[in-house]
Amino acid sequence: MRILMIGPDRSVHGGISGVVNNYYEAGLDKRVRLTYIGTMVEGSKLRKLLKAAAAYLCFLLWLPGFGLVHVNMASDASYYRKSVFVRTARLFRKRIVIHQHGGDFENFYGGLSDKGKERVRRVLAMGDAFVVIAPYLGEFFGRLIGREKITVLPDSIPIPPPVSKKYGCRRILFLGRICREKGIGELLGVMPSLKERFPDVRLYLGGIFEDPELKGQVEALSGCTEWIGWVSGEEKEKYLRECDIFVLPSYFEGQSVAILEAMAYSCTVVASNVGGIPQMIVEGKTGILIEPRNAQDLERGLAEALSDEALCRRLGGSARGKVEAEFSIEENMEQLLLVYKKVLE
Numbered sequence: 252m253r254i255l256m257i258g259p260d261r262s263v264h265g266g267i268s269g270v271v272n273n274y275y276e277a278g279l280d281k282r283v284r285l286t287y288i289g290t291m292v293e294g295s296k297l298r299k300l301l302k303a304a305a306a307y308l309c310f311l312l313w314l315p316g317f318g319l320v321h322v323n324m325a326s327d328a329s330y331y332r333k334s335v336f337v338r339t340a341r342l343f344r345k346r347i348v349i350h351q352h353g354g355d356f357e358n359f360y361g362g363l364s365d366k367g368k369e370r371v372r373r374v375l376a377m378g379d380a381f382v383v384i385a386p387y388l389g390e391f392f393g394r395l396i397g398r399e400k401i402t403v404l405p406d407s408i409p410i411p412p413p414v415s416k417k418y419g420c421r422r423i424l425f426l427g428r429i430c431r432e433k434g435i436g437e438l439l440g441v442m443p444s445l446k447e448r449f450p451d452v453r454l455y456l457g458g459i460f461e462d463p464e465l466k467g468q469v470e471a472l473s474g475c476t477e478w479i480g481w482v483s484g485e486e487k488e489k490y491l492r493e494c495d496i497f498v499l500p501s502y503f504e505g506q507s508v509a510i511l512e513a514m515a516y517s518c519t520v521v522a523s524n525v526g527g528i529p530q531m532i533v534e535g536k537t538g539i540l541i542e543p544r545n546a547q548d549l550e551r552g553l554a555e556a557l558s559d560e561a562l563c564r565r566l567g568g569s570a571r572g573k574v575e576a577e578f579s580i581e582e583n584m585e586q587l588l589l590v591y592k593k594v595l596e
Contacts, residue, residue, distance in 0.1 A: 252283040252591055255313060257336055258323030260289030260302070264459055264481050265428075267323050267352050269508045270406050274587075277409065277580040282588060286313060290332055303332060310336060319346045319595060322378075325353030325505075326360075334374045341377045346594045349378035352406075354505030354526045357391055372396065379594045382587075384506040385527030402590055405530060407583035408511045410575055414492050416517045416567055419560035423454045423553065424494035424518070426487070426509040427501075429478075430461040434500030434523065434543065439468045439476065441550040446475040449557045454498075455490055457482045491516035495563055496556050502543045504528055511578050514538075514570035519563040521552040531578070537570040 259268050261275075271287065279285055290306040291299060314320070320340040324333040330353075340347050353359075360371060372395050375381065381400045383389045389401045427433050438454070445452050454476045460466045469478050482490060491497075497513035499522040506527035513520050514531065520538035522528050532538035541552040556563055 252319065252595065253317045254283045254285050254319050254321055254591065255288070255310070255317040256285060256321040256323070257288045257290050257306070257310065257333065259291040259329075261287065263289075263291065263293055266406070266505075266508050267325065270352065271323065273408055273508075273580050274584060277584050279584055279587070282584070283591065286317070288313070290336070291329070307335065307339075310339065314340065314343055314345065317345065319348065319591060321348045321350060321591075323350045323352060325351075326356040326358075327353075329353065330356070330359065330371070337374055337377050347378045348380045348382060348590060348594060349375060350382040350404075351388060351392065352384060352505055354501075354503045356388075358503070360395075380590050382590060385530050387527065388505065402586075404583060404586055404590070405527070405578060406506045406508050406511065407578045407580040408508060408515060408574070409580050411488070411515055413571065414516055416492070416495060416564075418495045418519075418563040418567065420493075420495050421449055421452045421557050422494040423452065423496045423498055424457065424490050424513070425454065425498050426457040426482070426490075426512075427499065427507075428461055429456060429458040429465055431465075432502045434502060434549070435462075435465050436468075437544065437546040437549050438498060438500055439465070439472060440546050441553065442472055442475050444550060445553060445557065448554065452557060453477065455479050455494060457487070457490065487512075488516075491518065495519060495567070496521060496553070498549075498553065499523065499528075500541060500543065500549050501525060501528075506530065511574055514574045514578075517567035517571045519556045519566045520570060521549070521556055531573070532570075533573075536566070537573050538566055 261268055288306050288309050292302045322333050376396045382402050382404050384406050389403045393401050429435050456478045459481050469476050497518040497520045501523045504526040522532050523543040524540040525543050534540045539552045541548045
C-alpha cells in the first residue's frame with residue numbers, strides 16, 4: 252500500500268505530531284510505503300504560510316503516485332488548511348482517510364453559519380473512511396456524515412517497561428500547552444493553598460507558554476512551581492518516572508497522549524471529566540476525575556492524591572494495566588492497517 256499522509260510537521264509540539272511520531276516508532280513506514288508531508292510549523296504567520304504553500308506544492312507533485320491519502324485534522328485553522336488537501340485529493344479521485352484529532356470541533360462547528368456548516372459537512376463527507384479518537388466524537392461526526400464511515404481508534408503509545416514508582420513524594424507533573432484552555436489558571440491558583448497543606452509539594456510545568464501572563468504567575472510561585480520547558484525523549488521519561496501525580500485540568504480534550512504516557516509510567520492522574528478523558532480515566536479505578544473550570548474541585552482532586560499514598564499506588568497500578576490492555580500503539584497500528592485495506596478494496 253502506498254500512503255500519502257499529511258499533518259503538522261513532525262517537529263511541532265503537539266498531540267497530532269506525537270501520534271504520527273508514535274506510528275513511525277512502531278514501524279508503520281515498514282508496513283506500508285508511507286510518505287509524510289508536514290503542512291504546518293511553529294513560528295510567525297509568514298513562516299506558517301510558506302510552509303503550507305510548500306506542502307501543497309509537494310502534495311500536487313506526489314499525489315499521482317499514491318492510492319490513498321491519510322489526512323490528520325483538528326479544528327479551526329487545521330480544518331481549513333486540511334480541507335484544501337481533501338478537496339484536491341477528491342479531485343484526483345484518490346481514496347481518503349480523514350483522521351480527526353481535535354477535541355473542540357463541536358464548538359468550532361457550532362459557531363459557523365448554516366452555509367459554513369454545509370461546507371464542512373461536504374468536505375468531511377469526501378472521506379472514504381473517518382477515524383475518530385473517542386466514542387463521543389464518533390457520535391458527533393456520525394450525525395454529520397453517517398455512522399457507516401466512522402471508526403473509533405483511540406490514540407495509543409509505545410508501552411515502556413514497568414517502573415518502580417516512589418509514591419508519596421508529592422511531585423505533580425503537567426505536560427502540554429501552557430494556556431488558559433488547559434486549566435493552567437486554576438492550577439496555579441490552587442498551588443498556594445496546597446503548599447500550605449502539603450509543604451513539600453512541587454509542580455513541574457512542561458510545555459510552551461501561550462499566555463505571557465501565566466509565565467509571570469509561575470515565576471511568582473517559584474517556591475512550589477517550576478517551569479521545565481518543552482520536554483521530550485529521555486528528559487520527559489525522567490519526569491514521568493520521578494513524579495507520582497500527573498494533572499491535566501483541560502476545558503476540553505479529544506484524547507490526551509500525555510495522560511496515556513503518565514498512565515504507562517504508573518502516575519496517579521487527576522484530570523478533567525471532558526471529551527475522551529473518561530475513556531482512559533475511570534473515577535476511583537484508574538485516576539481521579541474533576542470538573543473543568545472548577546478550582547475548588549481541582550484542589551479537592553489533587554489533595555486527595557497528595558494525602559493518600561496507598562490510593563496513589565492503587566490508581567497508578569491500575570492505570571498502567573489499562574494502558575497495556577487498551578492503548579498499545581502496536582494494536583492501534585493493526586487497526587489502522589485494516590482501515591486502509593477496507594478503503595482500498
